[in-house]
Structure formats: structure tokens, C-alpha cells
Amino acid sequence: MRGGSIYIERSSGLHWLHPLTKVALTALCFASAAALPGLPWLLALFVGLLLPLAIWGRLTGAFLKACLLVVGPFVLSLTIIQGFFSGGETVLFKLGRFAFTQEGLLAGLTFAARLLVALGGTLLLMQSTPQPHLMQALTERGFPPRIAYVVLTAIQIFPSFQDRAQVIMDAQQARGLELQSGLLNRARLLLPMVGPLILGSVMDVSERAMALEARAFSSPARKTSLNTLADSLLQRAVRWLLALAAAALLLWRLWSALQ
Amino acid sequence: MNLRVEGVSFRYPSGVLALDGIDLAIPSGQLLAILGENGAGKTTLVKLFNGLLRPSQGKVYIGDWDSAEHTTAALARRVGFLFQNPDDQLFERTLAREVGYGPRNLGASEAEVKRRVARALKLVGLHDMAEAHPYDLPQPQRKLLALAATIAMDTPILVLDEPTIGQDEVGRGAISRILTDLHRMGRTLIMISHDMDFCAEHAQRMLVMLNGKIHVEGTTEDVMGQTKKLDEAEVAPPQLVRLAQALKMPGTPLTVDDFVDEYKQWRKKKKSK
Incomplete structure (x- = not known):
């Protein structure tokens, strides 16, 4: 993994799935995170669906690590905040005037589990799908190519930004710039570092735009893709089922809330 | 100021061995050209000179300083570095401020900064534009500005990475004149370049790298004459040298004047036979 991409190259069934099938799965995860009523259901979905999919995609370690890194701090902060401040009858312990309750703990963990399910779906999509494939799948379904290009460039520009920032740092150090810690020193580094990075990037943009136009980027003709995304009737059916399940879950949640 | 590299190897974190057992001594005041195909280790080697990279093994001495004991910013007092881009x-907002940035970092007094800025801008021929914005200059002139910024550091050693790249004949001529002036001032000059004609014309000594090792080194005339070694390193000698070799002339003419002289003598000898 480097820069803006978290895609991990593997040879697996999950990787071979059509990107939109995985988008539909992610949509179901978001709907489940919003609609499922309690912690056991959310954990069951994570353990019963997302984890097996990660194993199938040979991404278990990276998937669990990313989940832990992102959700871990939320689990900690949410359980502390909810535990102390959302009220409840069963006091587990007290810290001065503040009581930590079992109901609060459960509310915090449930909220964190909702995040885990939503994030898990997104992570599986991003770790198993190259961004160009995702954008290609979307543009083939009518997503504007210009927006797809902007999104892709924004993601892919990070590695070149990192490389350029390193060269700029080298160049300024070679001119006697000391890299010291401390807020004031860091502020002093800002202009010599950011100035060339921004100016250079602005100049790159105009050159990139001209290079794209020279290769007929805005031609109205239907573009031929070198890469064909494998799809099948079964996958289309699964996509529809996943989308319907996501919609049904949200409608059920809405109906229960209105009761 | 001299520069010594003793038993230096360098391995990138990716595992690539970029330099393998380099020993090198560059005497004070020498103009050295480092040649080699892309990836041969040229830039890695010169980045060790100002501490941008640290050897995995071996030592680099800048005069009496062990580079391992100094930061890059401290080494900037002894080694100036002109980057490719x-x-x-x-x-900065003006050429003068840009050129003065380095000397200010080194703690030079304001009067000293002004003196260095004026001298460096004059040397590169941009003194009339001292208050212009750097980005109002075309790219080749921005390269001259970067060179002025390096010169203003007033270092005894200067490393120039591809100094002639992107320059037209006027710019190339300006850089040629600047290098000659700096050399006359006694600076140690080390340049990396693929511009063989320029290197042949200016360098006193050449070093050709291949796969992280010094493949061949010696005086410019000597190195340019080693066709087989240069072929192995994918380095093509200048047109004049190749023409002389194709004509089976003796010697290795590095400049047009040399070529004309040697050609005349050679023709005379042939006729007299």
C-alpha cells in the first residue's frame, strides 16, 4: 500500500468479482449498520459475512489490521463517552462524580460495531478493487468520465506528491534548512516546503491537461477500454439481491421507527 | 577542499544495492564528471556528499569532516548542490530573496547576504532582474537562478546534477562560462551529466559508473579513448571522438579546435608517407 491507494494485489475470487458487485455489498453493509437493531446482529454480520469474505480474498491480516486501526480509537472513545454520559441503571464503577454504566457501555459498543460493519464493507471493496477498475465500472454505467478522472487523479496523485515533497525537502536541506522539531520551527519550514509543491503542481496540471487533450480526452466518441471487467448473469442477480436487501433493511428500519 | 569516499556501499530500504564498495578521492579544485546510464548509482553517490543519504557501509569525508557527524544543513556550508529541476x-517572491535564502540559513550577515546575492546573480547574468518573480522567468533561466542560489552558498565544493538539461545553446554557453569561472576560483566541481560534448569539453577527470561500481575512471582524454569500457557502460563518447575513431586518427580530440589540429597533423603525416 502506498499513497492514496489501499488496494492489495492478490489472486482471489473476491478480487475477480465485478466492482459493482462489491459496491452493492458495501451498500448492504451501510444499510445493515444503520438498520440492524443490536450488537449481536452487527457482530454476527461481521463474523458471518465480512470476515469470511476477507478470508476468501486472502486479505484477512490486512483487513483486520485496518479495521482495528480505524475502529479501535472509536471503540475506546465511544465506550468512554457513552459509558459515562449516556445514563443507565447498572453502574459498573465510579470515577469521582461520574458513573460508568453497563447500558452506556453497550450503547458505545453498538455504535462502534455499526462503524465496524460500514467500514468493513468499504475496506473489502477498496482492498480488493483497483481504483481504475472501480471508476471504469462506474463510467460504463453512465458516471461522468471527467468526474471519474478527477477522483482517480486525486487518489493517484498522493504517491507523486510524496516523492516530490521528498525532493523539495532534500533541496531545501541542501540550502542549509535545518529540520528541527517545535511549532515555530515547523512553521518556518512551511513556505519553503509547500511553496514549490503547490507551484509545481499547478504547472503540472496545465501540462497534464494539454497532454490529455492532445490524446482526445474530451472526444465525444465512445471510448474503447483496454481492460474488460468480467461480469456474469449470476453476479448481476447477486447485485440486485444485495441492493434489494439493503433497501428492504432501510425501509424496515424506517417503518420500525415510525411505529 | 578535497573529498574522500572510503569503501562506501549503499542499499535502499527496498533492498536495491545502489553503490557497492566505492573508493574515490577528489582533490581540491578538480572538475570531475560522473557518467553512466540511468540507475548506475550516480545520483546516489553524490547525495552522500551532502548527507542527503548516509552510507550503509564506509565513510565519506568532506575535507576533514566525517559526513556521518554532520547534518545535511551543516554540510551545506561545504557542499552546494544544484538539483536537476x-x-x-x-x-520566494524575488530572485534576490531566492538567492539569499541559503546564505541566510547559514547565518550570514545581511551585508554578506547582499554581497553574495549580487555576485551570484551577476555570475549567472540575472543581475538586472533581481527584483523579478522567479516564476516570471522561463524554465532554462530558472535553472540559472537555482545555480545562482547554489553559488551564493559560497561552498568550496559544488555538485551539479545535469546542469545543461533543458538549456538552449545560449544557456549552455552561460553554464559553460559559469563553470569555467568557478573552476578558476578554485572550487571543486562535480557534475553528473548525459551531455557528453559538454563533459568532454569541461571535465578534467571522468568517472563512469555501472551497476553501483566505478567502471572506469581517469583523465577525460583517457576515459573517452576506452571505447570498449564505455560501450559496456552504455556511454557513447562525443561525436568528435567517434568521428576521430571512425577515421582511425590517433589521439582523442575533445574539442573542435583539438580535432582540427589533430586532423591537420594526421593528414600531413599521411601525405608525407
């Missing part, structure tokens, strides 16, 4: 360093 000037846009990687320019950020």
Missing part, C-alpha cells in the same frame, strides 16, 4: 526549490 529548479522548480523543486524556488518559492
